[in-house]
Amino acid sequence: MRRGSAEYEITQGELKRTKRRPLPRGLNNNYNRVLKNVFKGAALTAAYQGQFKELFDQRVAHGTPSNLALLTLARKIASITLALWKKGERFDIERHRLSEQTT
Numbered sequence: 001m002r003r004g005s006a007e008y009e010i011t012q013g014e015l016k017r018t019k020r021r022p023l024p025r026g027l028n029n030n031y032n033r034v035l036k037n038v039f040k041g042a043a044l045t046a047a048y049q050g051q052f053k054e055l056f057d058q059r060v061a062h063g064t065p066s067n068l069a070l071l072t073l074a075r076k077i078a079s080i081t082l083a084l085w086k087k088g089e090r091f092d093i094e095r096h097r098l099s100e101q102t103t
Contacts (some may be wrong), residue, residue: 037083040070042077043070043074046073059072
């Protein structure tokens with residue numbers, strides 16, 4: 001079990017663990033399961049045969065576990081999708097290859 005600094009508070013000069021449960025991080029129970037599976041599938045495809053294979057391989061080579069590298073890739077694809085959808089632009093891999101090198 002992981003513990004974070006947010007689970008502790010200073011009371012009367014002493015560091016004590018709080019009794020309240022920490023707030024959930026990430027998805028809650030009413031997330032869109034179909035959309036989550038779409039982005040996870042896109043990340044799997046991109047990691048092994050797609051445009052983002054280099055990014056995935058680079059992260060794994062630097063010691064990131066493959067499941068976390070896939071999660072990072074799925075988040076990247078989701079953020080690119082949202083940006084393209086909002087701006088109404090077409091996808092350009094060259095533009096996103098530059099941003100991969102800075103992450």
